Amino acid sequence: MLRHNLQFIERLLSEKAPLEERAYFSKINNEICRFKIRKMSASALKFTFLGTGTSQGVPIIGCDCTVCTSTDSRDQRLRTSGMVSFGNKNIVIDTGPDFRQQMLRAQIDDVVAILFTHDHNDHTAGLDDIRPINFKHQRSMPLYSTPSVQKSLMRRFAYALGENPYPGAPRLTFETISEQKNFEVEGLEIQPIKVWHGEHLPILGFRFKGLTYITDCKTIDSDELGKIKGTHTLVLNALHHHPHYSHLNLTEALELIEIIAPKQAFLTHISHNMGRYEDVQKILPQNVSLAYDNLCLMIPDEV
Ligand SMILES: [Zn+2]
Ligand SMILES: [Zn+2]
Ligand SMILES: [Zn+2]
Numbered sequence: 001m002l003r004h005n006l007q008f009i010e011r012l013l014s015e016k017a018p019l020e021e022r023a024y025f026s027k028i029n030n031e032i033c034r035f036k037i038r039k040m041s042a043s044a045l046k047f048t049f050l051g052t053g054t055s056q057g058v059p060i061i062g063c064d065c066t067v068c069t070s071t072d073s074r075d076q077r078l079r080t081s082g083m084v085s086f087g088n089k090n091i092v093i094d095t096g097p098d099f100r101q102q103m104l105r106a107q108i109d110d111v112v113a114i115l116f117t118h119d120h121n122d123h124t125a126g127l128d129d130i131r132p133i134n135f136k137h138q139r140s141m142p143l144y145s146t147p148s149v150q151k152s153l154m155r156r157f158a159y160a161l162g163e164n165p166y167p168g169a170p171r172l173t174f175e176t177i178s179e180q181k182n183f184e185v186e187g188l189e190i191q192p193i194k195v196w197h198g199e200h201l202p203i204l205g206f207r208f209k210g211l212t213y214i215t216d217c218k219t220i221d222s223d224e225l226g227k228i229k230g231t232h233t234l235v236l237n238a239l240h241h242h243p244h245y246s247h248l249n250l251t252e253a254l255e256l257i258e259i260i261a262p263k264q265a266f267l268t269h270i271s272h273n274m275g276r277y278e279d280v281q282k283i284l285p286q287n288v289s290l291a292y293d294n295l296c297l298m299i300p301d302e303v
Helices: 004-014 017-026 031-037 099-105 127-137 147-156 220-229 250-260 276-282
Strands: 047-051 081-086 091-095 113-115 141-145 172-176 181-187 188-196 202-208 212-213 233-237 262-267 288-290 296-299
Touching: 047 099, 047 212, 081 141, 081 212, 099 127, 127 141, 141 147, 141 181, 147 172, 188 220, 220 250, 233 250, 250 262, 276 288
Parallel strands: 091 113, 113 141, 141 172, 212 233, 233 262, 262 288
Antiparallel strands: 047 081, 047 296, 081 091, 181 188, 188 202, 202 212
């Protein structure tokens, strides 16, 4: 009976049912994922959008626009972060200011690694809240990042990463990565992708088998685009409708999605100026969706 209901709900979600029904059923989407992950092979991937908002989050403090005052939960966005799960292991991408709330909301009590796309505050400010995981599992947290992000983290979290860590500070270990070399976390191969966050700041996106996760991107060089080819699911940032010096806007993101041609694409790092979920979703191409917080996706084994 339970299985029958889950299949019914899953079909409603996938067939783009009326928006009110999708809003209702999105609340139990996580339950469906939990059910499906038990059936899938240990190597299958689940991806959870922990946060999908731009640096101020949505709603913005003091803003009374139609998005910030919307009662649709899909318009309420914590700062951008994602989680890849396989077997019973979770890898988190970026620890923004909402990291603690995101772990509690998704009911996560263990993370095996953190990957950093870049060092901006909306992607790193929550790192201190890794402590309960340190304490519970009695191990240090590996941080996968470039040398320049490591330098920045050492400045931002000097009390934990300096020479004399403060007692009780988070226990963190650096793992150096670059776009030139794939790396493994707990047996999962990860391919870093260099993307440009504006003209002068190279940052990383990541490919995990059929899933590619890119945020805070403005442009991608053609040789790096080759790494993304054939991806089943693409997560890509789209800020709003106007030009921005360091982020793709909606038009630019849709152009890039057309070039990459994934089976499905989800937009993240969204500003309140993008508009309400319900309105924007209607104008997107068939294989593109606005992501929303807590949405989770199953990524097929085969690409
Ligand atoms: Zn607003
Ligand atoms: Zn940024
Ligand atoms: Zn950002």
